[in-house]
Amino acid sequence: MLERFRRFLTHYGVKDTAVVIGVSGGPDSLALLHLFIRLRSEFGLSLAVAHVDHMFRGAESALEMEFVKDFCRNHDVLCEAVQIDVPKYAEENPEMSLQSAARECRYSFFESVMKKHHAPFIALGHHGDDQIETILMRMTRGSAGTALAGIPEQREFAGGSIIRPLLSADKREILEYCSLNHLAPRFDPSNEKLDYTRNRFRKQVLPFLKEENPKVHGRFQYFSRTFKEDEEFLQELSKEKLNTVLKRKEKHEAELDIDLFNTLPMPLQRRCIQLILNYLYEDQPSSLSSIHIESLQSLLSHTHPSGSLDYPDGLKVIKSYQTCLFTFEQIKDQSFSRTVQIPSSTVLPNGHLLTCEIISGKPDEWIAGNDVFVMPAKSLTKPLLIRTRRQGDKIKLKGMNGTKKVKDIFIDAKVPVHRRNSWPVLEDGSGKILWLPGLKKSSFEDAGCGAGDYVVLQYKEQ
Template sequence: MFNSKEECVMVEEKVESFLKQKRFILNGKRLLVGVSGGPDSLALLHYLWKQQEQYDFSITVAHVDHMFRGMESYNEAKFVEAFCAVRGIPFRMTRMNVPEYMKESGKSSQVSSRECRYQFFAKVMKELRLDYLVLAHHGDDQIETMLMRLTRGSSGAARAGIPFLRPFQNGYIVRPFLCLNRDEIERYCGENQLNPRRDPSNEKDVYLRNRFRKYVVPFLQRENSRVHEHFQRFSEELQEDEQFLQELALQKMSTVCKDKQEGLVTIDINAFQDMAIPLQRRVVQLILNYLYEKRSEKRPESLSAIHIEHFFSLIEGPHPSGSLDFPDGLKVIRSYRICHFCFDSIQTEEFHVELDSPGVCILPNGDSIILEETDHVPELHNLGPYTFKMNPEDAAFPIVIRTREPGDRMSLKGMKGTRKIKSIFIDEKIPLEQRGSWPVVTDGNGQILWLPGLKKSAMEMDYEKGTKALLFTYKRAGHQQ
């Protein structure tokens, strides 16, 4: 216990100094305080209740009975309710069947409890139009969280632990006790005769956090009694550095992303690797956050720094193509110097169009192939790989424009024999996702005449001025030619 009331006041002054350092002013705030009845939250409630004498702000208490321990946990709820009634503090509570939620969701007891608890907090904040949710996480919680996340291999901002302030609902979560350790809070409770309730599950070694709490944190405190203050300072520095690097990475995103839509982000590997390594890591984090949030899912806990390392191995490796499986069905697919992050396999739309005479074929992607008979095209021999010309007398209609088929081969102009279409795509470094939708032009006998933009068959005629020709022209949507 404290040796004097002066030491109790010192704790309150420490919290007040911490709030001033964070430029968090209590005046005028409408606060919802999450109170379990344990030492941390009860001390927080008592501190805020006392501050109302000096500052003009309002507090409402929210309590959740998770229904793990029957009447014992219900009695804890009634204890908190009575504590608030004596002090005239508005009180809201709910009973949530977390064990049933665990069965339905397949999530752990701790994750399920947290999700249910925060759902109730959000509901009360919305109903009462409150600005802030105040929680009692303290300095020892900060140490535990940071070490747990490092142990699990977390990356980016997650390594910075618990933030003092973060957005929640239409307001914020704020944590005034991050400057205190557990012993200070226990002594504060004793000095003020708060008589908090104890959850026996906090002593079970089955939970990772409890093992850090019982064995790791005490070891660090024996080395330095102010270790929680150093961890808090380190957390704040990490958050500041991370915010700065995130802003730089966000600016670089436009130079890296070739496509960005719900469920799919495509990046240019060359542009990506032109960035500094710290920015590369954070661009990957931004991509992952974007994709998981778009699916209305929380970023999976199983996603860790090792996944990022595997991604770098994929794009830096000697193989031109490959793929990775990330949590919750996210795939990372490399194809030459392009990389896709996608939840669903990249689908290509097959097509098969027949032209019985000159006309226009519009492809699913908006590109078009124009077929015309003409003898008035100047410089026909200089029109390049996006045109193909043949003698009308050699044409076997209908002309077919389709996607590739297994075993496709074609004869190449100026070469003997035939080559597989697959081999041509590989030689030309055509990305995997583009091969399935690349147009293949054949005649009515199935002979491949042309791969637009890539190769022409031996059927292409030589240019002779004034000679009639069937002219094929490939036009890309949105491009002037």
Template sequence: MLEDKIEAILKRKQISLTGSRVLVGVSGGPDSMALLYYLWERRKPFGMEVSAAHVDHMFRGKESLEDAFFVKSFCEDRGIPFTMERVNVPEIIRLTGKNSQVAAREARYRFFLQQLEKHRYSFLALAHHGDDQMETVLMRLTRGSTGRGRAGIPFIRPFADGMIIRPFLGASREDIIDYCRRKGIDFRIDPSNQKDTYSRNRFRKTILPFLKMENPLVHEHFQRFSEDLESDEAYLEELAESRMVTVIKSRERGKVVLDAMAFLGMPMPLQRRGIQLILNYLYAGKHTFLAAVHIDQVISLLNRPHPSGNLDFPGGLTVTRSYSECIFHFGRLGKMQFRFELDGPGKTVLPNGAIISIEPAEIAEKGAGQGCSYLPKSEVSFPLIIRMKKNGDRMTLKGMKGTRKLKDIFIDNKVPVSEREAWPVITDSAGRIVWLPGLKKSALDSAGNPEEGYLKLLYIKEPTSGGHM
């Protein structure tokens, strides 16, 4: 019986209604009327306060208004506090272009939120049941949802300062109709629930009957699948988030830079969920148009032998692969403009967080890496200029004749395109490139007359903290 299934799921979820204040979302249909009656009948044994809330979406004119009056009359006969709101959802759809079901749901939950905040209810009880769960899981799998998005309707979730609970998720629609018959509960039928224009109705009318014929308790298996998937995904998402902190090079509003090679070293289940975390962050969770195929596309882009490529995602998001970097960004990647003039020894902090320091040195130490260059005082003149690269830039290279394009140097060293724009180029007052910090030294390095001394240039590239998703 329905009562036993409700008590079983509440016990399993460790939810106590004793002493609570419960608002029930009531449409007038058999599901919500049964839920309202069930809670009202137990208000005294559990010391509950039970109220009802109804939203008229104004889809069916007088008929939908009569649904509201029907629920109001039911509540008045039993002394149940009742509140309602009429929302012109057709007009909202006309102005916003939103899907009718989405617009109606937003209007409904907005009203429920107002009521919970105003009256401090402990719970908002909704009448979604096991058949609804089956429909939701099947629709999401068919659409290609990924991660926790496949898990269906949660039994409980935070809402305002309270919680949404769905006590009927362990029961079938047949259980609810039987309960209404046994208790003599009248209800209204919304004819839109029979329209094949809604995908949910098509699943309800064609697929669910077949599954129930195969197994009358199939809704219980779907509920267990949903709960298991939700808990498994929560654990895997936690693992993915802890690993993503180590492979995210930078994160800002509308942009995430990923260390592609480090990311590919993660197990595939964490890779998929890591991409999902990035998309959730950038889209702020509002990406119902994304599916598993988008995550697969990113992973494919990162595994391609070609070092660069782009993906265009919905909503103006671009995924750019460049050597060891993968950048998720909205709009074009902007150039970082900078130019500094140094009239003598000192330190300069660059826009990318790196530091260039200049100090006098008596000798040029041998074996200094690419992060250090010794320029002869007799060969260079102040001011030294630190600037971004320009088209056509060329420089001499230590140990080589002639000059080389900076573009070719960047390519040879597999510097991501996004980093090239911010890479410092150092010239002397005559405009000669005397050092490409961290990459190449010019022919001037350690040259000249040692007795006249050197300028020691250091390049300290600060690591960027990725932070949490």
């Protein structure tokens, strides 16, 4: 173990620096501290211990704190110990489990100790058996992405790094090390209770795996390392592809081009969805799993043009033709109605700009495309009104006999459902719909013969 520990410190550059060590007093963290003490001089390390009494077990856990303090005094190591009333903290934060509350309090304290001692590293005592349990638990729960790689040997934390030098060792080795070095660690009786998922994996699943292969922890650690490397490579590819299929990305919304998305290989599709979710969720809910990704892939690949999914914490995913919208915004009333002054410039609620001006002479160069509408000023019935659609709206399209429902135009043009309620409609003072800006013109557009004044309206992005 000592030699593997030495190789680990060399590999991660833990030399001539300060290191904080999280020590509970149990065999794992005590062995970790003892190994650091043995190599302290060789690697030029300044050591400090961080210990948290979570106050779950009253006098028993308080005695463990005194044990850690005494051990540190006897080995000339600085010790930062604190008591935190985690049960009270969990009561004040009912959305958190006791274990989550304990972890949040513990890591917050670790961060403060690192800053106090200007330490770029905090070492924790997770070992190979912990790795097996973590990977199996996450697989069972339906985790996705790098979470399936389990516990990393090193990860960024508080401006520095968390390191876990004991992941190559299993519990048996650690207990043997404690025995050989007369360390007399303390044991937390809660680790024996089957109330916790991890304990059930430890007591019921792990022994079977150990029977099949006594060094199974080494295989899981190899899987963790290689899976993480593969996943990081695929994540980079996914980020590149996401830039090509994402139409829009804002703080609480994202919009995906479904046709382009469906051209991606399935592994990249899954990771692109995960990247979008990582971006939208500030704190990703634990209930979010691979099932949500699979259901979205199914929705996007289905031939039906529309559909929706409800994700945790109010995230709604809406498919409409070639567009998929991810939004936390509730679908609310987006209607508006405004008089258009002549001339004027109006910013519309959908973010586009509508300009209106008078020009003299023949306006032929203006009339191409659906982003411009032209009428002789003398034939215009005022006032002009820009508004959102109303039930039963119809328009007499240019070059067509009769009228067509605005609703059917939206459907034919495959306008996403979530955009239809904010799409502008221009009507004149008699109530005739003249123009669906950017989409269709009515037969009332008239460039005339060039004489007189013309009203020219333009619709464009800001």
